[in-house]
Amino acid sequence: MEERQYDLIFICRPDTPEPDIDKIISTLGHAAAEKGGKIEKTEKWGRKRMAYRVQRLREGYYVFMVMRSSHGEVVKELERRLKVSDAVIKYLTIRVDEELKRQEKLKRHREKRAARRPRKPAAPAAGGSEHAAAQP
Amino acid sequence: MADETPQAPAPHPPPTATGLGAPHAGAPQRSGPGGAPVQGGRSAGSPPRRGKRSFVRKKKVCRFCVEKSDYIDYKKAEILAPFLQERGKILPRRMTGTCARHQRWLTVAIKRAQNIALLPFAAEL
Numbered sequence: 266m267e268e269r270q271y272d273l274i275f276i277c278r279p280d281t282p283e284p285d286i287d288k289i290i291s292t293l294g295h296a297a298a299e300k301g302g303k304i305e306k307t308e309k310w311g312r313k314r315m316a317y318r319v320q321r322l323r324e325g326y327y328v329f330m331v332m333r334s335s336h337g338e339v340v341k342e343l344e345r346r347l348k349v350s351d352a353v354i355k356y357l358t359i360r361v362d363e364e365l366k367r368q369e370k371l372k373r374h375r376e377k378r379a380a381r382r383p384r385k386p387a388a389p390a391a392g393g394s395e396h397a398a399a400q401p
Numbered sequence: 402m403a404d405e406t407p408q409a410p411a412p413h414p415p416p417t418a419t420g421l422g423a424p425h426a427g428a429p430q431r432s433g434p435g436g437a438p439v440q441g442g443r444s445a446g447s448p449p450r451r452g453k454r455s456f457v458r459k460k461k462v463c464r465f466c467v468e469k470s471d472y473i474d475y476k477k478a479e480i481l482a483p484f485l486q487e488r489g490k491i492l493p494r495r496m497t498g499t500c501a502r503h504q505r506w507l508t509v510a511i512k513r514a515q516n517i518a519l520l521p522f523a524a525e526l
Contacts, residue, residue: 272476276518317522368471
């Protein structure tokens with residue numbers, strides 16, 4: 266099976282100390298590696314106001330990760346760990362590789378069209394001259 | 402028209418003697434030189450349009466098409482927020498002018514953002 270890419274976001278309680286968050290991140294990394302996945306990127310967005318209350322909290326500490334793996338076991342394991350963790354109040358895993366592929370494809374298509382474009386403005390000009398010829 | 406107007410007064414003067422012709426002669430003369438520009442102005446100018454439509458609707462353009470975006474990122478809540486109503490509903494295409502394809506992507510992005518509490522499902526009371 267080809268490799269898939271996932272976005273992994275989780276929200277910790279805002280009062281979680283920074284070292285604890287780093288610990289969660291590193292354990293997730295280990296767990297992913299164990300199951301054959303790989304965490305490519307980790308971004309700490311920090312404390313943010315949530316759009317609605319989760320477990321009576323209005324704020325949360327957001328952590329965003331990009332993970333690659335070739336089978337779903339990794340996602341299962343990571344989600345299990347996030348669920349068990351007390352500090353984590355919300356998490357979301359999204360498969361993004363297909364959308365990235367689509368984005369790439371559209372981009373290539375656009376570039377190809379842009380390369381071809383110089384011919385395009387000539388067409389309306391030719392039509393205009395035809396009209397001018399037809400009128401008199 | 403220029404030929405007609407001088408002709409019109411010429412045949413009319415004889416009937417003026419009867420009395421009835423006098424107002425008739427006056428009327429065509431007025432409509433002849435004055436009427437032609439006025440009528441032209443009515444057909445091509447603003448009055449009929451003012452009657453039918455009071456305003457011209459501005460054409461809405463898909464914002465994402467203008468930006469030529471190939472992907473709508475669910476992580477950027479601030480660009481998704483304008484497509485939500487006050488209460489948190491997703492605005493329809495007819496309100497925002499988004500094209501079908503981008504609206505489809507937008508909906509998915511908004512729903513993802515809602516799931517991770519970047520956007521509200523419904524406004525809080």
